[in-house]
Amino acid sequence: MDLITTATSTDESERGASVAVLPVGSFEQHGAHLPLLTDTIVACAIAKAVAERYDLFLLPPVTISCSHEHAGWRGTVSISATTLAAVVVDIADSLHESGIDQLAVINGHGGNYALANVVQEANVAGPRMTLFPARADWDDARVAAGLHSTANQDMHAGELEVSLLLHVAPEVVRNGFQLADHLADDRRHLLTRGMSGYTSSGVIGLPSHATAAKGKAVLEELVRSFADHYALLPSAKA
Numbered sequence: 001m002d003l004i005t006t007a008t009s010t011d012e013s014e015r016g017a018s019v020a021v022l023p024v025g026s027f028e029q030h031g032a033h034l035p036l037l038t039d040t041i042v043a044c045a046i047a048k049a050v051a052e053r054y055d056l057f058l059l060p061p062v063t064i065s066c067s068h069e070h071a072g073w074r075g076t077v078s079i080s081a082t083t084l085a086a087v088v089v090d091i092a093d094s095l096h097e098s099g100i101d102q103l104a105v106i107n108g109h110g111g112n113y114a115l116a117n118v119v120q121e122a123n124v125a126g127p128r129m130t131l132f133p134a135r136a137d138w139d140d141a142r143v144a145a146g147l148h149s150t151a152n153q154d155m156h157a158g159e160l161e162v163s164l165l166l167h168v169a170p171e172v173v174r175n176g177f178q179l180a181d182h183l184a185d186d187r188r189h190l191l192t193r194g195m196s197g198y199t200s201s202g203v204i205g206l207p208s209h210a211t212a213a214k215g216k217a218v219l220e221e222l223v224r225s226f227a228d229h230y231a232l233l234p235s236a237k238a
Contacts, residue, residue, distance in 0.1 A: 001048070003061060018100055019233055021050060021103075021106060023040070023046070024062045025061050026039040026040065026065045026066075027063055027065075028075075028109070030156070031201055033174045034157050034161060034174075035172050037063070039065075039108035040061050040063045041165060043109075044061050044108075045169075045219060047059075047061075050223055053226075054230055057100060062088075064077050065079060066081050066084055066113070066114060067111060069194045092122065101235065102128055102129070103129045105118075105132070110155075128233075132226055133222055140221060141218045142218070145215075146214065147214060149206040153206060156202070157177075157204070159205055159214070161207075162207040163218060165215070166210060166212040167213075168215065177207040180207050181207060182203045183206070
């Protein structure tokens with residue numbers, strides 16, 4: 001799939017969107033069967049789909065974020081939460097300079113806790129940003145797609161992520177996911193121990209249950225549920 005928009009300035013001037021969409025991914029280990037870029041691909045797939053459906057201004061992705069829980073796995077790269085927050089705030093300010101005052105942040109990595117604070121602070125004076133998908137949106141998408149696993153079971157490189165990539169970028173999914181299931185349901189000390197305290201493969205989930213059809217259904221449900229987030233922004237089009 002195309003991760004970077006190829007729209008021109010003329011294209012966006014003609015579109016005249018008042019809401020921009022920013023995919024935020026990560027660059028971190030996803031076991032032996034998914035690429036380091038997995039969360040960025042997921043964020044870009046969702047962002048592209050909602051931008052097309054609601055005719056919004058699609059931005060290029062933030063590809064490195066807060067992956068500190070994956071420290072120690074070769075290839076994982078992180079920036080600080082302070083830096084990530086500053087990047088998103090700077091992007092929002094830059095958009096404002098060009099007349100775009102609303103921003104939908106599409107987060108593909110669960111460890112980007114800082115984004116919630118950025119969005120909350122931006123909305124103090126009134127709705128200006130939304131963070132998508134929320135936990136409830138992911139839960140609804142799991143149900144709609146008939147996923148076998150729960151969100152708690154399927155934390156990382158599991159059924160959900162493999163299904164999405166089988167749908168949008170099957171060429172990057174490597175064989176082996178069918179035998180990579182690993183559960184670690186009690187992760188209460190994750191912030192202290194990191195992922196390596198609960199998995200040696202980098203997987204926590206049930207990737208063996210993944211299918212492209214499930215990934216398609218997940219994405220379709222997310223596009224539908226984005227409507228509620230979009231409607232809260234003042235300049236949303238009917």
